Amino acid sequence: MIVIKEKSACCGCQACKMACPAKCISMVCDNEGFLYPKVNQADCLDCHLCEKTCPLLNKTTVRETAPVACFAAISKDAETRLLSSSGGVFSLLAESIIKQGGVVFGAQFDDQFTVCHSCTETMDGLAPLRGSKYAQSDLRNSYSQVRQFLKEKRPVLFTGTPCQIAGLRGYLQNKDDDSLFLVSVVCHGAPSPQVWKEYLMHVTNDTLPTAVSMRDKTEGWSRYKMVIKRNHETCLNTTATDTPFMRAFLSNLTLRPSCYSCQFRGDHGSDLTLGDYWGIEEIHPDMSDDKGTSLILVYTSKGQQLLSNLDLKLKESRYEDAVKGNPSIIYSAYRPAERTLFWRAFRRHGAKALNDYTTENNTARVRRLWARLLRKFRIG
Numbered sequence: 510m511i512v513i514k515e516k517s518a519c520c521g522c523q524a525c526k527m528a529c530p531a532k533c534i535s536m537v538c539d540n541e542g543f544l545y546p547k548v549n550q551a552d553c554l555d556c557h558l559c560e561k562t563c564p565l566l567n568k569t570t571v572r573e574t575a576p577v578a579c580f581a582a583i584s585k586d587a588e589t590r591l592l593s594s595s596g597g598v599f600s601l602l603a604e605s606i607i608k609q610g611g612v613v614f615g616a617q618f619d620d621q622f623t624v625c626h627s628c629t630e631t632m633d634g635l636a637p638l639r640g641s642k643y644a645q646s647d648l649r650n651s652y653s654q655v656r657q658f659l660k661e662k663r664p665v666l667f668t669g670t671p672c673q674i675a676g677l678r679g680y681l682q683n684k685d686d687d688s689l690f691l692v693s694v695v696c697h698g699a700p701s702p703q704v705w706k707e708y709l710m711h712v713t714n715d716t717l718p719t720a721v722s723m724r725d726k727t728e729g730w731s732r733y734k735m736v737i738k739r740n741h742e743t744c745l746n747t748t749a750t751d752t753p754f755m756r757a758f759l760s761n762l763t764l765r766p767s768c769y770s771c772q773f774r775g776d777h778g779s780d781l782t783l784g785d786y787w788g789i790e791e792i793h794p795d796m797s798d799d800k801g802t803s804l805i806l807v808y809t810s811k812g813q814q815l816l817s818n819l820d821l822k823l824k825e826s827r828y829e830d831a832v833k834g835n836p837s838i839i840y841s842a843y844r845p846a847e848r849t850l851f852w853r854a855f856r857r858h859g860a861k862a863l864n865d866y867t868t869e870n871n872t873a874r875v876r877r878l879w880a881r882l883l884r885k886f887r888i889g
């Protein structure tokens with residue numbers, strides 16, 4: 510039976526819950542807003558399937574090789590590219606699977622603006638999956654749905670963070686299926702869904718928005734913005750560096766504990782990995798126009814096959830060059846010394862704490878210093 514002793518030992522993929530034949534595992538939110546499995550022992554059959562599917566307990570699910578190829582890529586569909594976070598490669602891959610009668614899984618906002626995994630079989634259904642959502646996605650029952658579609662011999666494209674891909678592989682017991690295509694995103698780390706929700710409600714004065722973009726590129730890919738709208742009113746329109754939620758994400762304060770020692774950097778079992786090709790202006794200036802350039806890492810021949818016949822401007826690149834501008838490919842995010850203090854402040858002050866802990870104004874610095882001294886005094 511799965512027992513989570515250390516929070517860092519669970520990535521929240523929910524493979525254990527979905528694999529449990531007795532349905533005795535539920536996912537419970539901790540005080541940072543992350544989901545962890547809880548077993549109802551009375552109903553447990555002691556079959557150990559939960560442990561056998563866990564991608565963290567079964568490190569063999571992770572292959573340790575460098576990509577076989579690396580590309581800079583730009584979708585030739587300018588409209589879709591503008592709506593995508595990077596170069597719009599996800600949409601092209603998804604469209605090609607749908608044209609073959611397949612199903613595409615990815616992260617979207619639900620009607621409460623919680624990030625969750627969902628699937629679509631239509632071109633129109635791709636719009637909500639497009640674009641990065643910087644909160645950990647709740648996988649709900651998506652792995653079981655994947656298995657069902659595979660049984661029906663439908664092509665399936667499953668996209669998500671590296672740990673979500675490893676979780677799905679664990680759930681399917683690492684059985685390869687020619688109809689299953691696995692595409693991960695390079696992942697800096699998964700921010701708390703609770704912080705996202707509280708920040709959103711703070712910005713919108715406790716009413717649900719009608720549209721959210723965490724990677725609005727209308728003023729350029731490099732100066733991307735977070736835009737939140739309620740009908741015709743703009744509640745927020747700020748660059749990442751001016752957005753407390755994004756600053757907290759990028760300074761690692763709000764990430765899931767397992768992200769600080771991520772076990773799925775490099776090759777984690779996906780066919781392709783997509784990211785932003787940061788630094789492209791120096792490496793391949795002809796692929797740089799500040800409208801978004803994707804990085805594609807190819808791990809398998811199936812991945813190579815996925816890329817053929819896409820309407821892409823593609824340029825072969827060196828893995829070492831890609832890693833230089835994008836350390837998240839190989840390194841876990843560092844755990845900031847102030848993480849504990851931040852969470853204490855967040856529980857007390859809510860979204861306001863995001864600003865205090867991500868701006869170096871004197872008040873915040875002095876408050877933090879005091880808190881640190883008090884803590885030291887109490888511990889010592």
Ligand SMILES: Cc1cc2nc3c(=O)[nH]c(=O)nc-3n(C[C@H](O)[C@H](O)[C@H](O)COP(=O)(O)OP(=O)(O)OC[C@H]3O[C@@H](n4cnc5c(N)ncnc54)[C@H](O)[C@@H]3O)c2cc1C
Pocket residue numbers: 592593594595596597598599600614615616624638639640641642643644645646668669670694695696697698699700783784785786787803804835837
């Ligand atoms: C939490 C997170 C951290 C990231 N960190 C980095 C990074 O450090 N460096 C980097 O180069 N790229 C990072 N990315 C990936 C990048 O932002 C783009 O998602 C990726 O380049 C694909 O872009 P696109 O233009 O092809 O497609 P888009 O349409 O922009 O992306 C859609 C894809 O992103 C997936 N997705 C969106 N939100 C989530 C989520 N919350 N959980 C799981 N999957 C999600 C969708 O399922 C879909 O596959 C991150 C993405 C996320 C979600």
